[in-house]
Amino acid sequence: MKKLLILLLALVLITLSMVSLAACGNGDPASGSSSSAGGDSSESNGNNEQKAYGICEEAKTDALSIRIDKAVVPSSDILIYSAKDGYKFLQVYFTFKNISDETIETPKNKAFYIVYEEGATGDDSDMTSDDGSNVLPGDAKESMYRGYVELAPGESVSGWMLYQRLSDQNEVTIHYYSGYTNKAPDFVFKFPVA
Numbered sequence: 001m002k003k004l005l006i007l008l009l010a011l012v013l014i015t016l017s018m019v020s021l022a023a024c025g026n027g028d029p030a031s032g033s034s035s036s037a038g039g040d041s042s043e044s045n046g047n048n049e050q051k052a053y054g055i056c057e058e059a060k061t062d063a064l065s066i067r068i069d070k071a072v073v074p075s076s077d078i079l080i081y082s083a084k085d086g087y088k089f090l091q092v093y094f095t096f097k098n099i100s101d102e103t104i105e106t107p108k109n110k111a112f113y114i115v116y117e118e119g120a121t122g123d124d125s126d127m128t129s130d131d132g133s134n135v136l137p138g139d140a141k142e143s144m145y146r147g148y149v150e151l152a153p154g155e156s157v158s159g160w161m162l163y164q165r166l167s168d169q170n171e172v173t174i175h176y177y178s179g180y181t182n183k184a185p186d187f188v189f190k191f192p193v194a
Contacts, residue, residue, distance in 0.1 A: 024056035024069045024095075052173070052190035059176065059187040063100035064107070065156075066176060068189050069093040074162060087164040090114075090172065090193060096149075097156035106149045106157060107178065113185075114163040115173040165193065 053059045059066045074091035083089050096106045149157050165172055172193050175185035 024067065050184065050188050052188045054189070055191045059189070060099060061178070061186070063098065063102070063104050065095075065097040065099050066107070066187065067095045067097075068174070068191065069095055069158065071172065071191060071193060073194075078162075083164050086167055088167050090163045090165045091160050092163060092174065093158065093160045095156055095158040096151065098151035098153055101153050103150055103152050106151060107176070108148060109161055111177050112161065113175045113177070113181070114165060115175055116166055116169075169193065 053068070055068055055070060057067065071090055071092045074089050078091075079089060094112075098104050151157060163172075163174075170192060172191060174189040176187040176189070177183075178186045
């Protein structure tokens with residue numbers, strides 16, 4: 001009986017791990033499939049805090065849909081140096097979709113910041129954060145998100161960025177800024193990591 005219980009528990013844990021790490025849609029981060037979850041940046045959770053979008057939830061502007069498809073530990077063959085002491089690398093897959101009637105450009109990769117310590121944003125900011133890493137991967141270079149890709153109406157593009165996250169963090173926060181970073185972020189993405 002104990003063996004059966006252990007086996008069932010292990011199966012449940014493996015299933016939960018696979019579901020949380022799986023990409024949106026059909027498992028392909030470049031598929032462009034979308035989730036119906038999410039909303040616009042004006043939503044809040046009722047106490048003046050900005051809505052935090054999770055994995056596979058779409059954050060939408062008037063022209064652009066932004067989604068984090070998955071976040072994984074990167075393969076060592078794309079890294080050319082080690083993470084700083086107390087940090088681990090995190091590979092975050094994004095999908096951007098033009099939801100307008102005009103051709104638009106995707107955001108620059110420097111519009112996304114991983115947050116190490118929450119705090120006030122704006123001119124008196126005490127938030128500690130870092131933008132997408134400047135790691136230049138080897139063979140996987142083409143899949144890395146570069147930004148400023150032109151998208152026709154309805155078109156989407158996917159790619160990934162590398163971040164160094166604190167080793168002891170079990171939840172990651174990423175801020176998206178459409179303009180300057182001396183104001184509150186346009187979108188906040190928050191999700192668990194292993």
